Amino acid sequence: xxxxxxxxxxxxxxxxxxxxxxxxxxxxxxxxxxxxxxxxxxxxxxxxxxxxxxxxxxxxxxxxxxxxxxxxxxxxxxxxxxxxxxxxxxxxxxxxxxxxxxxxxxxxxxxxxxxxxxxxxxxxxxxxxxxxxxxxxxxxxxxxxxxxxxxxxxxxxxxxxxxxxxxxxxxxxxxxxxxxxxxxxxxxxxxxxxxxxxxxxxxxxxxxxxxxxx
Amino acid sequence: xxxxxxxxxxxxxxxxxxxxxxxxxxxxxxxxxxxxxxxxxxxxxxxxxxxxxxxxxxxxxxxxxxxxxxxxxxxxxxxxxxxxxxxxxxxxxxxxxxxxxxxxxxxxxxxxxxxxxxxxxxxxxxxxxxxxxxxxxxxxxxxxxxxxxxxxxxxxxxxxxxxxxxxxxxxxxxxxxxxxxxxxxxxxxxxxxxxxxxxxxxxxxxxxxxxxxxxxxxxxxxxxxxxxxxxxxxxxxxxxxxxxxxxxxxxxxxxxxxxxxxxxxxxxxxxxxxxxxxxxxxxxxxxxxxxx
Numbered sequence: 289x290x291x292x293x294x295x296x297x298x299x300x301x302x303x304x305x306x307x308x309x310x311x312x313x314x315x316x317x318x319x320x321x322x323x324x325x326x327x328x329x330x331x332x333x334x335x336x337x338x339x340x341x342x343x344x345x346x347x348x349x350x351x352x353x354x355x356x357x358x359x360x361x362x363x364x365x366x367x368x369x370x371x372x373x374x375x376x377x378x379x380x381x382x383x384x385x386x387x388x389x390x391x392x393x394x395x396x397x398x399x400x401x402x403x404x405x406x407x408x409x410x411x412x413x414x415x416x417x418x419x420x421x422x423x424x425x426x427x428x429x430x431x432x433x434x435x436x437x438x439x440x441x442x443x444x445x446x447x448x449x450x451x452x453x454x455x456x457x458x459x460x461x462x463x464x465x466x467x468x469x470x471x472x473x474x475x476x477x478x479x480x481x482x483x484x485x486x487x488x489x490x491x492x493x494x495x496x497x498x499x500x501x502x
Numbered sequence: 503x504x505x506x507x508x509x510x511x512x513x514x515x516x517x518x519x520x521x522x523x524x525x526x527x528x529x530x531x532x533x534x535x536x537x538x539x540x541x542x543x544x545x546x547x548x549x550x551x552x553x554x555x556x557x558x559x560x561x562x563x564x565x566x567x568x569x570x571x572x573x574x575x576x577x578x579x580x581x582x583x584x585x586x587x588x589x590x591x592x593x594x595x596x597x598x599x600x601x602x603x604x605x606x607x608x609x610x611x612x613x614x615x616x617x618x619x620x621x622x623x624x625x626x627x628x629x630x631x632x633x634x635x636x637x638x639x640x641x642x643x644x645x646x647x648x649x650x651x652x653x654x655x656x657x658x659x660x661x662x663x664x665x666x667x668x669x670x671x672x673x674x675x676x677x678x679x680x681x682x683x684x685x686x687x688x689x690x691x692x693x694x695x696x697x698x699x700x701x702x703x704x705x706x707x708x709x710x711x712x713x714x715x716x717x718x719x720x721x722x723x724x725x726x727x728x729x730x731x732x733x734x735x736x737x738x739x740x741x742x743x744x745x746x747x748x749x750x751x752x753x754x755x756x757x758x759x760x761x762x763x764x765x766x767x768x769x770x771x772x773x774x775x776x777x778x779x780x781x782x783x784x785x786x787x788x789x790x791x792x793x794x
């Protein structure tokens with residue numbers, strides 16, 4: 289029971305590590321996902337193909353394999369970065385595929401007439417997408433993006449197994465110190481629950497403020 | 503891609519020319535990127551003989567095959583058990599009796615909200631279970647809970663009149679479920695179930711982290727061999743296409759089933775979206791996406 293009080297700093301470090309991973313990987317995923325989604329709806333075929341390949345491959349890649357390739361493989365390339373950067377790269381790229389699909393589905397929920405009206409006003413592709421379609425799509429993608437970020441939170445646990453300081457990884461230290469393993473895990477589980485519930489609450493608020501009322 | 507055309511008009515001659523220019527430019531950029539990666543690969547000597555030699559040995563091929571076999575074994579067991587657990591939990595959640603419904607709901611919500619790896623580690627480290635059962639148990643608890651939600655939403659998505667008509671004929675709840683709702687729901691749920699199985703297949707690779715001797719583990723053994731000059735990149739090049747190929751095959755199957763179901767008049771009454779991963783949120787993902 290007193291695992292938590294005795295090792296507040298270890299837990300705290302792990303908790304903050306997980307939070308950091310989620311924030312950086314989440315931002316990377318949102319940015320990349322946005323780029324890929326615009327590629328996938330672009331009028332240029334080669335960009336569409338690139339976006340499709342990116343999404344299809346990443347969505348069907350086991351995350352552990354991606355971590356293996358990025359954390360253990362990339363250094364053989366002569367690319368030496370801190371483990372945490374590698375973890376952010378792997379998590380961010382992986383999640384971007386799901387964000388991209390969520391955005392694309394959101395774009396499809398915007399009534400066709402909106403795009404047609406924008407075009408008939410003489411707007412270009414970029415204007416139609418940026419000023420008319422995306423702002424509306426944004427409203428309907430809040431829930432799926434939220435659940436993608438919750439999945440990201442849960443996936444971030446894998447980073448711990450690849451030597452990144454994060455919440456699940458703390459079990460190793462505490463196990464070696466001889467603490468009751470069941471309580472150790474109970475507090476870890478609570479940590480993840482706090483983050484997922486917070487993300488979920490945040491997105492509920494976002495949906496309440498901006499969500500599409502249909 | 504027909505829906506996306508709402509974003510732009512059919513291009514005229516000048517626009518077509520402009521698009522061709524964009525296409526050439528973007529293709530050039532993509533090709534340059536690929537070329538740069540290839541250059542890096544050659545430059546760091548990833549295609550040297552020593553690094554690729556291991557794959558010529560029979561022992562190593564057998565090691566890889568055994569790993570693949572172990573991966574598929576774990577997947578098969580986890581898939582069957584998840585379906586069973588999912589069915590049981592869904593039955594619990596759809597029950598009319600509060601004492602049954604409440605625990606089922608708590609179990610489903612808890613296991614969907616937990617990272618799979620935490621469960622697997624807990625079972626492996628704290629309960630001191632062997633790697634295979636630990637992996638299968640973790641996958642079953644997570645995927646079973648998600649499938650329970652799929653089943654539940656499938657049954658709930660059957661048009662209300664079906665249920666009302668069956669009750670009006672004097673059927674009991676069990677009979678209504680077994681003869682009216684479930685048969686209709688199963689067809690509509692099939693794509694979502696298969697997509698969830700893709701997730702289970704992908705997650706078997708977590709076994710690598712608890713020293714279960716699966717495919718990736720076999721790869722790691724070869725990759726960290728000093729005799730072959732640590733062939734990490736060649737191993738990734740050999741293993742990824744097989745892993746990704748298996749998952750893509752299953753995903754493709756899910757899409758195919760869903761297309762067929764969409765055309766079928768029997769499932770017109772039922773359309774379900776896959777519930778999000780540990781979705782504590784309303785709404786869902788685009789249907790048919792294997793979840794992260």
